[in-house]
Amino acid sequence: xxxxLDPTDERAPIRRTLAARPGIITGTVAxxxxxxPRGDVLMDQLEAQLxxxxxxxxxxxxxxxxxxxxxxxxxxxxxxxxxxxxxxALAD
Amino acid sequence: xxxxxxVSGRVSKGDIGRTxxxxxxxxxxxxxxxxxxxxxxxxxAQPHAFPTARxxxxxxxxxxxxxxxxxxxxxEVAHRAFGHVADVWAITQDADGGVDAARRWxxxxxxLDDAALRTSYxxxxxxxxxxxxxxxxxTQRRRFVGFGRQDWQDLFADLSRQTGIAxxxxxxxxxxxxRPGCGSRSVEPGIAERLAxxxxxxxxxxxxxxxxxSEDPFEFLFAQGFTDGLPVVPPTPDRVRRMLRGTRRDPxxxxxxxxxxxxxxxxxKIAINAVMAGCTPDYLPVVIAAIAAACxxxxxxxxxxxxTHFPTPVLxxxxxxxxxxxxxxxxxxxxxxxxxxxxxxxxxxxxxxNVGGGRPGExxxxxxxxxxxxxxxFAEYEERSHWEPLHVERGFRRDDSTVxxxxxxxxxxxxxxxxxxxxxxxxxxxxxxxxxxxxxxCLHGEIVVIVPPEHVDTFAKDGWTKDQIRAxxxxxxxxxxxxxxxxxxxxxxxxxxxxxxxxxxxPLPKFRSxxxxxxxxxxxxxxxxxxxxxxxxxxxxxxxxxxxxIEE
Numbered sequence: 060x061x062x063x064l065d066p067t068d069e070r071a072p073i074r075r076t077l078a079a080r081p082g083i084i085t086g087t088v089a090x091x092x093x094x095x096p097r098g099d100v101l102m103d104q105l106e107a108q109l110x111x112x113x114x115x116x117x118x119x120x121x122x123x124x125x126x127x128x129x130x131x132x133x134x135x136x137x138x139x140x141x142x143x144x145x146x147x148a149l150a151d
Numbered sequence: 152x153x154x155x156x157x158v159s160g161r162v163s164k165g166d167i168g169r170t171x172x173x174x175x176x177x178x179x180x181x182x183x184x185x186x187x188x189x190x191x192x193x194x195x196a197q198p199h200a201f202p203t204a205r206x207x208x209x210x211x212x213x214x215x216x217x218x219x220x221x222x223x224x225x226x227e228v229a230h231r232a233f234g235h236v237a238d239v240w241a242i243t244q245d246a247d248g249g250v251d252a253a254r255r256w257x258x259x260x261x262x263l264d265d266a267a268l269r270t271s272y273x274x275x276x277x278x279x280x281x282x283x284x285x286x287x288x289x290t291q292r293r294r295f296v297g298f299g300r301q302d303w304q305d306l307f308a309d310l311s312r313q314t315g316i317a318x319x320x321x322x323x324x325x326x327x328x329x330r331p332g333c334g335s336r337s338v339e340p341g342i343a344e345r346l347a348x349x350x351x352x353x354x355x356x357x358x359x360x361x362x363x364x365s366e367d368p369f370e371f372l373f374a375q376g377f378t379d380g381l382p383v384v385p386p387t388p389d390r391v392r393r394m395l396r397g398t399r400r401d402p403x404x405x406x407x408x409x410x411x412x413x414x415x416x417x418x419x420k421i422a423i424n425a426v427m428a429g430c431t432p433d434y435l436p437v438v439i440a441a442i443a444a445a446c447x448x449x450x451x452x453x454x455x456x457x458x459t460h461f462p463t464p465v466l467x468x469x470x471x472x473x474x475x476x477x478x479x480x481x482x483x484x485x486x487x488x489x490x491x492x493x494x495x496x497x498x499x500x501x502x503x504x505n506v507g508g509g510r511p512g513e514x515x516x517x518x519x520x521x522x523x524x525x526x527x528x529f530a531e532y533e534e535r536s537h538w539e540p541l542h543v544e545r546g547f548r549r550d551d552s553t554v555x556x557x558x559x560x561x562x563x564x565x566x567x568x569x570x571x572x573x574x575x576x577x578x579x580x581x582x583x584x585x586x587x588x589x590x591x592x593c594l595h596g597e598i599v600v601i602v603p604p605e606h607v608d609t610f611a612k613d614g615w616t617k618d619q620i621r622a623x624x625x626x627x628x629x630x631x632x633x634x635x636x637x638x639x640x641x642x643x644x645x646x647x648x649x650x651x652x653x654x655x656x657x658p659l660p661k662f663r664s665x666x667x668x669x670x671x672x673x674x675x676x677x678x679x680x681x682x683x684x685x686x687x688x689x690x691x692x693x694x695x696x697x698x699x700x701i702e703e
Contacts, residue, residue, distance in 0.1 A: 064419075066357075
C-alpha cells in the first residue's frame with residue numbers, strides 16, 4: 060500500500076472512486092458487523108431477508124474488532140479475497 | 152449514532168495493553184499504573200496541572216456525545232460532594248474549550264480544554280466519556296468508558312473510601328445499566344495520525360491518504376484532482392521528509408495565505424506540492440520565496456487567477472542560486488528540458504491549485520489560458536550583459552538570490568536580424584511592443600522583454616543603457632491622442648470623452664512610464680530574436696511585479 064500526504068488545504072474529504080456495480084448478485088456476500096450493540100440482530104435480519112430473495116447466494120459474517128477504528132488491513136484483504144460484495148452495518 | 156461505542160463499563164482494547172487495569176479489576180494494588188502528567192487550561196483561564204496531590208476524578212468528554220450528557224450530572228455531583236478534598240475535572244475535546252458543554256450541562260466543576268487532543272492522545276483514548284479515578288500520587292485506581300451504572304457506583308464508593316466522606320445520595324434508578332460512549336476525537340481519521348506524528352517528533356502533519364494496493368497511485372492522484380493534467384510524483388512521507396531537508400524553516404511555518412480559498416500554505420504543504428512537481432530539495436527555497444511573493448496584495452494572485460485574461464505567475468530567478476541548482480538561462484530558456492526551470496514553476500502552480508483551490512473552470516476563469524500555466528520559470532543570464540541584472544535594479548545585492556514574480560502572458564517572439572547599431576535595434580523593440588495588448592492601447596502597464604545575447608552585443612557596442620532603450624521605446628511609440636482614440640474603423644482605443652480631455656494633439660506613449668518596461672537578458676548565444684511577455688492590468692487595480700529574496 061502506498062501512503063501519500065494530502066497536498067490540499069484538507070477542507071474536503073478524499074474522494075474515492077466507487078467500484079463498478081455488477082448487474083446481478085452472485086457468489087458470496089460479506090456481512091460486516093462494525094461491533095456496535097445489536098449489530099448482530101441487524102445482520103441476522105439482513106441475512107434472513109436477503110437469503111430468501113437470493114437463494115443461490117452465500118453469506119459470510121465478519122466483524123471489526125472495534126467500531127472506533129477502520130477495519131484492519133488483514134480483515135479488508137480477507138473480505139476482498141473471499142467475497143464479491145460487502146454490506147457493512149452499524150446499529151444501536 | 153454514528154461512531155458510538157459498544158464499550159460500556161469495559162476497558163477498550165487499547166487500554167488493556169497500556170494500563171493493564173480497568174475499573175472492575177480486582178487486585179488494584181498490583182495493577183496500578185502511573186498516569187501521564189499534564190497541564191490544561193480551564194474555562195477560568197487558569198492552568199490545571201495533574202497530578203494534584205489529591206484524589207482526582209478525570210472525565211474526558213465532548214459536547215455532542217449523548218453519553219457524556221448522561222454522565223455530566225454525576226461529575227457535578229462528585230464535584231459538589233468531594234470537591235473540597237478531591238479534584239473532579241471534565242476534560243473537553245471541543246473546539247470551544249468546553250464553553251458550550253459547561254453551559255448546557257450546568258457545570259461548576261473545572262472544565263479543561265483539550266481541543267488540541269494531546270492529553271486525550273497521551274491517555275490513549277478510544278471513547279468518550281472515559282472516566283479515570285486517580286489517587287493523590289496520580290496513580291490510576293480505576294478507568295472505564297461509556298456509561299456503566301455499576302462502574303459509577305463503584306467509583307463513588309472508592310472516592311468515599313479515599314476521602315472518608317460519605318457518598319452522595321443519587322437516584323441510581325434514574326440511570327440506565329449502561330450506554331455506549333462515542334468515538335474520541337483523538338482517534339478520528341487524520342487526527343490520530345497527526346497526534347502520533349506530534350508525539351514522535353515527526354515533522355509531518357499533513358493528512359495521510361492510503362492508496363489501496365489495487366489502485367495505481369498515479370491514477371489515484373489524477374482521480375483526486377491533484378494534478379495539472381500531467382502525472383505527478385506521489386508525495387510519500389519519505390519523499391516529503393527529504394524535500395524538507397532543502398530548507399531550514401520550520402515545516403509548520405505558514406509561508407503565505409493562498410488565494411482563492413485563502414488557505415495557509417505551510418512549508419510542509421509547499422514541500423508536498425514540490426515533490427509532486429518533480430522538484431529536488433535544493434529547489435525548495437525558490438518555490439517558498441515564489442509563493443511568498445505571489446501571495447501578496449501587490450501581486451494579487453486572486454486577480455491573476457480569476458481574470459478571463461492570460462496572465463500567470465512568471466518566475467524570474469536571479470543571483471548565485473541559479474547555478475547552484477542548475478537553472479537554465481541560455482539556449483531554449485523558455486523551453487523544455489531543464490528540471491529546475493520546469494519543476495519550480497510547476498510547484499508554484501500546484502500550490503495554487505491544491506492549497507489555494509485555484510482550478511480552471513472554477514475561480515480560474517481564463518478564457519484561453521496559455522502553456523505557461525503549467526510552468527513558467529527561468530533565470531537571467533546576468534554575466535552576459537554589461538547591465539545590472541533585474542534584482543540589482545530592484546534594490547537587491549548582486550550576490551543575493553531572488554525570485555521575481557510577474558503576471559505575464561505567453562511569450563511573443565520578434566525578429567531583428569539586421570540592426571547593427573543600438574538605435575535601430577531599439578526601434579525594432581519599440582515597433583514590436585507597439586502591438587502589446589492591442590495596437591490602439593496606450594499607457595500600458597508592466598511588460599517584460601527578454602533580450603537575447605546577440606541583441607545585448609549590439610546594444611553594448613554603442614554603450615546603450617537599459618534606460619536609453621526604454622526612453623527610445625517610449626519615443627518611438629508615442630503618438631498624438633487622435634491616433635489612439637476610438638473611431639469608426641476600430642472600437643478599441645481611448646474613449647472620445649477622454650481624448651477631448653487630453654486634447655487630440657497631446658502626445659501619449661505606449662507605456663505609462665519607462666520603468667514599466669523590464670529588460671531581462673536570457674537565451675542562447677546565436678539568434679537575434681527577442682521575446683515579449685505581455686502583462687495584465689498593472690498597479691493597484693491589477694498586479695505589480697514582486698521580488699523576494701530566497702532564503703537558503
